[in-house]
Amino acid sequence: MIRQFELVERVRAYDPGADEDALNRAYVFSMKAHGSQERASGDPYFSHPLEVADILTKMKLDSASIVTALLHDTVEDTDATLDQIEQLFGKEIARLVDGVTKLSRIELQSDQSKHAENFRKLVLAMSEDIRVLLVKLADRLHNMQTLHYIRSPEKRKRIALETMEIYAPLAERMGMQQMKDELEDLAFAELNPEARDSITQRLKFLREQGGDMVGRIIDELKRTLAEGGLQALIVGREKSPYSIWRKMQRKNIGFEQLSDIMAFRIAVADVGQCYQALGILHSRYSMVPGRFKDYISTPKPNAYRSLHTGVIGPERQRIEIQIRTREMHEVAEFGVAAHWKYKQDGSRQPARQVEGRQYRWLRELLDILEKASGPEEFLEHTKLEMFQDQVFCFTPKGDLIALPRGATPVDFAYAVHSEVGDTCVGAKINGRIMPLRSELHNGDQVEIVTSRAQTPSPAWERFVVSGKARAHIRRFIRTQQRAQYLALGRAILQKAFRQEGHEFSEKALDTALKKFKCDSVDDLYAIVGEGIQTGREVINTVFPGSKPGAKGDKVVPLGPHRGRQRKSKDLAVPITGLIPGMAVHFAGCCHPLPGDRIVGIVTTGKGVTIHTIDCDTLESFADSPERWLDVAWEVDSGGEDGHVGRIHVVIANEPGSLGNLTTVIGKAGGNITNLKITNRSIDFFEMMIDVEVTDLRHLTNIIAALRASPLINSVERARG
Structure with missing residues (x-):
């Protein structure tokens, strides 16, 4: 264990102007604070902050960093407080110590939440002063060097995995190759000793x-x-x-x-x-x-x-x-x-004056922190952001953008600017228009095409790999989903009030807020729209004693093919304007189109799934009348938004027949999104084709045009 005068001499060797008094006081304060505490190895606990300080002296860090290293565990593991440290050592040291200190005294739901919250705090602290991270890395390095003393194999593995996933990549992002190699190797020895x-x-x-x-x-x-x-x-x-x-x-x-x-x-x-x-x-x-x-x-x-x-x-x-x-x-x-590090003449070169590329990743972490819904999501996106295998691509102006391997133009767009990512509609890779899910390679020049009318697509989340892109897309989906659930929940409750013969008012809903643990009427709308609570349950709370179907609403399904008694349209919930895939989902079994008679099935946590009234799947919901919801297309619900209709085609096995089929569909304004051959023989092929159309009439016109072709044996709208 290094002695007090040796530590001071080491710092003075590269910094003749070091604050000796602060170093001496920190040494004594830490030693007294930790007192008789011991580490798992049996050594005095004080040996740990001393070793951390020693690691930092080898990096020739300033005396404030060395003092922070000596004090970094006092607030967490002893009776010392940040106020004491500020009084004795000043605001700068107190801020640095606070940045390194874990949130061990805050009660969190799980170890994962605790770990994620600690990491979130570390990122915030190091964004203000990078020395926080330097002390934290030295702390982790010494903990890894003494990891073998911990008896619990599960705890050793958890610490090693955390080091491999978070701290080694952080050291790599900081450019600290030597420390990164040592952290990785120590973690590797624990995680895969045989290899x-x-x-x-x-x-x-x-x-x-x-x-x-x-x-x-x-x-x-x-x-x-x-x-x-x-x-x-x-x-x-x-x-x-x-x-x-x-x-x-x-x-x-x-x-x-x-x-x-x-x-x-x-x-x-x-x-x-x-x-x-x-x-x-x-x-x-x-x-x-x-x-x-x-x-x-x-x-x-x-x-x-x-x-x-x-x-x-x-x-x-x-x-x-x-x-x-x-x-x-x-x-x-x-x-x-x-x-x-200090120059030979003792003058300083503080890192805060060395702004450049190496800090871009830190700004991106802060951007992720702002967009993430909670600590766990932030930790997940950060692991993606620090993925070590990278590709280097260029903007049309020649600026270099570094991305994780497997990145797509959407990742590139968000790396350029979050606004560019949000409005991205297409991309040119090396001058050629390519799909947004294309994988980028080293040296690619990428030009992003944007449109003010564009918003992030929920489908993007399936192929983006960078944390920044995923955080932005998820945040958009969260805000849009809530807006959709609010609109849907409001419509469901308005319909429920009309069924009971009551005039709808938000004031009447105030009585239900306490029961459903909602802070506002909007929260109540959201849980109804999401399917967590039904409109009937809210009505029973607002108007105790009301009976289902009191005003003649026949809600019990009579079997899928016999249908249900359709209410007048003013009692049906309109689904226009609700983005598919968020609050409303179109069933894949029957592919409903504007023009079809439809019914909604409320699914907890998903909102409403729309089926055609004669869909076979509805049979399974016959015993759950409370989940059925009258829904209706509005007059303009076809609009310009594409809906997918599915057709079953039997086609002659002759040259040119498939070309004829696709030409007929194309000329009729349909767009084939999927084609699957389900059966084949010497004379005929059977296939299922998904066609993007505007409404039922559009699909019917395509089916009629296909039936007129001599090479096509039969065409039917597919069910199931």
Whole structure:
């Protein structure tokens, strides 16, 4: 355990102007606060904040960060308060400590909620001061180094998984490669010890077989560069076991097929010498195709800059070479922390003045935080946002946009700006109009086509992969769904009042709010529209003693094909203007169209599903009359919105018959959305075709046109 004077000396070694008094007071305060507390290892608890502070001194962080490290657990695990810390150490330290402190004293519903809320608070705190995250990462690193002392296997696994999913990607986004590698490897040792041991044994065998091969390769690379007139610092580094395992998994290859187990780093004076070194090496050694990457001209989002190349190098070994300047190397190892380092003269370079690409991801996390409905959803979207495998695409102006692998033009649109994403209607990829669900690849140039009339589609959520896109789409769906449920619930209650012969008024509903635990009438509308409560239950509460069907409303279904007694249209709930897929769903069994006689079935949590009055599925709801709802199309319900009608076609097995069928449908203004062959023989094919039409008359016209074709044997509207 590092002693008090040693810690102060370490900080003074790189920062002669460090606040010694604050460091000494923090050391003593933390030691007294933690008192006789012990860790799982049996060591005094105070050893933990001390080790965290030691990790930060190796990054050469300012004295405020070191003081925060010493105090970071005092508020959470001792009787110390933030007010005490503010009085003794000032507002800046209190703010930093508060950012790192977990919300352990807040009662939350579950461990998942607690974890998500802690992470949400961390993101908010680090958005104001990135040092919060630096202290948190050092805290997590020491906890992982001592993870094996925890007895519970479930707790060890949970902590390791959390480290792999959240903290290692955060370190990577911060550009802190060294810390990321160590966190991943420690988590890997807990989550998959057999795989790690296997890779470690193979690496040990290679080292024994190769002897001092690394040294010989470095010597030859130095000679090669010297002959080209370049002096450079060269180091060899072995890939971490987790990096090797992940690459084997991702590329589905064996250990023997890996070409970059050893990476050699060449540090030169300036950018010009980087490209000069690359030219010397490529002229001397054969380059491995597809292994060259230029992160100097297009840096990674975390500000990482370097040239990567693979060559058949000295001793005919396939090796990876990374070429960078010394400044780039420092940023590559320590990331954002490198900007907090002190110059030789002791002047500071605070990170808050180094705004750039590496902070874009943090702003995007804050955007997700604003759109997410709760901590768990925020955590889910954040995991997506920090997904490590990335593709780099360009805007038409040449700006670089980094996205998770598998991203689509919709993800790209939201990465450009949330408004661009919300109004996206189409995309050009490398000059060609492509579907919005197309997968983007490295180097694609993407142009987004927008329209003010467009809104996010619920279908987008099925194929977007970035957290920002998903958070925006879900928020839109939530607000739209509530608006739809409100409109539907209001219409259902108005109908229920008319059935009972009462005049509808919101004031009458106030008496029902308490029973249904609603804060407002709008909340009551929403739960009725969503199907959580029925209009009949609300009526019974507002008018106690009323009987179902008191005014002659025959609500009990008499069987699907015999139908129900249709009420007058003023008692039917209109469904126009309700977006399908939100409060209203059109049944896939009967595909109702404007013009059909329809009935609604209220489904808890989904709103209303619309069926045709003769749908066979209605038989299963015969015993639940309270779930039946009279609904009606309004006069203009066909409109311009497409509805899907399904037809069953028997077609002759002759050349040109399928072309004839699609031509007839196209000329009649229909659009085929799906086609499935259900039966085939030598003479005939049977198929089910989904056609987008405006209403029942439109579908009937298409069926008539198809029946007139000599190649089409029969056409019927499909049921079920």
